[in-house]
Amino acid sequence: MPKQISAARRTALAGLLTATSLVLALGGCASYDVTAPADARADAPASDSTAQGATTTGGKDQGADGGSDVDCRKAKCVALTFDAGPSENTNRLLDILKENKAHATFFMLGKNHIAERPAEVKRIDAEGHELANHTWSHQILTEIKPDEAKRELSRVQDAVRKITGKTPKLMRPPQGRTNEEVSNISKDLGLAQVLWSVTAKDYQTNDSALITKRVLDQTERDGIILLHDIYKGTVPAIPGILKELKKRGYTVVTVSQLLSPAKPEPGMVYRP
Numbered sequence: 480m481p482k483q484i485s486a487a488r489r490t491a492l493a494g495l496l497t498a499t500s501l502v503l504a505l506g507g508c509a510s511y512d513v514t515a516p517a518d519a520r521a522d523a524p525a526s527d528s529t530a531q532g533a534t535t536t537g538g539k540d541q542g543a544d545g546g547s548d549v550d551c552r553k554a555k556c557v558a559l560t561f562d563a564g565p566s567e568n569t570n571r572l573l574d575i576l577k578e579n580k581a582h583a584t585f586f587m588l589g590k591n592h593i594a595e596r597p598a599e600v601k602r603i604d605a606e607g608h609e610l611a612n613h614t615w616s617h618q619i620l621t622e623i624k625p626d627e628a629k630r631e632l633s634r635v636q637d638a639v640r641k642i643t644g645k646t647p648k649l650m651r652p653p654q655g656r657t658n659e660e661v662s663n664i665s666k667d668l669g670l671a672q673v674l675w676s677v678t679a680k681d682y683q684t685n686d687s688a689l690i691t692k693r694v695l696d697q698t699e700r701d702g703i704i705l706l707h708d709i710y711k712g713t714v715p716a717i718p719g720i721l722k723e724l725k726k727r728g729y730t731v732v733t734v735s736q737l738l739s740p741a742k743p744e745p746g747m748v749y750r751p
Contacts, residue, residue: 511662513748516701516737520552523741551737554730557702558737559583560675562613562651564708565592565599572714573602579721581731582607585708586651586673589615589635597642604643609733612636612650612670620652620661629664636668648743649673649734657748666746673734675705676751685712691719698724702751703734 514522549556561572561583576583585603587593587610593600604610614620614631623631632650640646650670652661657672665672679693690712694704706713724731735743743749 511657511659511748512746513750515751516551516558516703516749519738519741519744519747519749523739549730549732549736549739551701551730551732551739555700555728556732556737557677557698557700557704557724557729558734559704559706559731560586560611560651560673560734561706561708562586563588563592563617565596565603566709568708568711568714569596569599570602572708572717573599573606573608575714575717575721576608577606579718579725579731581721582609582733582736583731584609584611584649584673584734586611586613586649587635587639588613588617589638593635593638593642600639600642604645609649609735610639610643610645610647611673611734612639612647614650614653617653619654619656620664621656621658625660625664628661629668632664632668632670636670648745651675662746662748669745671743671745672748673703674748674750676702677704679706679713679716681707681710681713681716685710687712687716687719690716691723694720695723698727698729699751700729701737703737703749 559581564585564587585608587600587603600610612632612635615634616631618627618631620628620631635650636646646669648669648671650665650668651673655674662672676699677694677697679690681690684690690706694706694716698704706717708714721731734749738749
C-alpha cells in the first residue's frame with residue numbers, strides 16, 4: 480500500500496492525466512504517491528533548512544549545487560529542466576546558463592549521451608547544475624519488465640557515479656509514464672520522480688521564437704519547465720526565456736531548490 484503522508488496534499492492515484500499531455504499509464508488498481516512542490520515544502524520538517532545539494536558542493540551522493548541560497552517559499556521560483564542529453568548542444572547551453580547565473584536540472588540519457596559525453600557530464604556537475612536520470616535508452620518503463628526497468632535506471636546511476644562520484648536523486652520517466660511498479664523501483668534506487676507543468680514541445684519544432692512563446696505562455700510560480708538540449712531550436716531560445724522570466728520576477732532554480740526545505744523523497748512523484 481502507498482505510504483500515507485499528509486493525506487490532504489498527497490494522493491494515491493489510479494490514473495493521472497494532466498493538461499500538459501502527460502499520460503501516466505497505470506494498470507489495474509495500481510496506486511502511487513503524488514505531491515506538488517509547494518505542498519512538499521509545506522510538509523517539510525522545520526529542521527530541513529536546505530534542499531539536497533542546494534547550497535553546498537562536494538559529498539558523494541549530492542545531487543547538485545544550486546549556486547545560491549534560494550528560498551522558494553518566499554521567492555517566485557520556477558525550475559528549469561533539460562531532458563535527453565548531453566548532446567553537441569550542451570556546452571553552448573552551459574555557457575548561456577553561466578552567463579545568466581542560472582542553474583538547471585539535467586535529466587540525462589545513458590546510451591549515446593552519458594556514455595559518449597562524459598566531459599559534458601563533468602561540466603554539468605562542476606558548474607552547479609543538478610545531475611538527474613532519464614533512463615539508459617529511453618524505454619517506456621511501464622511497458623517493460625520490472626527487471627528491465629530497474630536496469631534502465633540503475634545503469635545511469637552507475638555511469639553518473641563513475642564519472643562524477645555523485646549519484647542522482649531524481650529521475651524523469653520517459654513520456655512521463657509511471658505506475659506503482661516504477662514508483663517502487665525508483666524508491667529502491669533512491670530516486671524521486673519529477674514530471675512537469677510547462678512543455679514547449681521542442682521535439683516538434685526548431686522555431687526558437689515559438690519555443691520561447693510556449694514556455695512563457697505556460698510558466699507560473701512553482702512550475703517545472705521541460706526542454707530538450709538535443710534539439711537545434713531549443714538552446715537558441717534559452718537567452719530570451721531567461722531574460723523574460725527574470726523580467727517577470729522569476730528566480731530560475733533546480734528541482735531540488737524548488738522543493739527545499741523538503742528533500743526529494745524516493746519513489747514520490749513530484750508534479751506541479
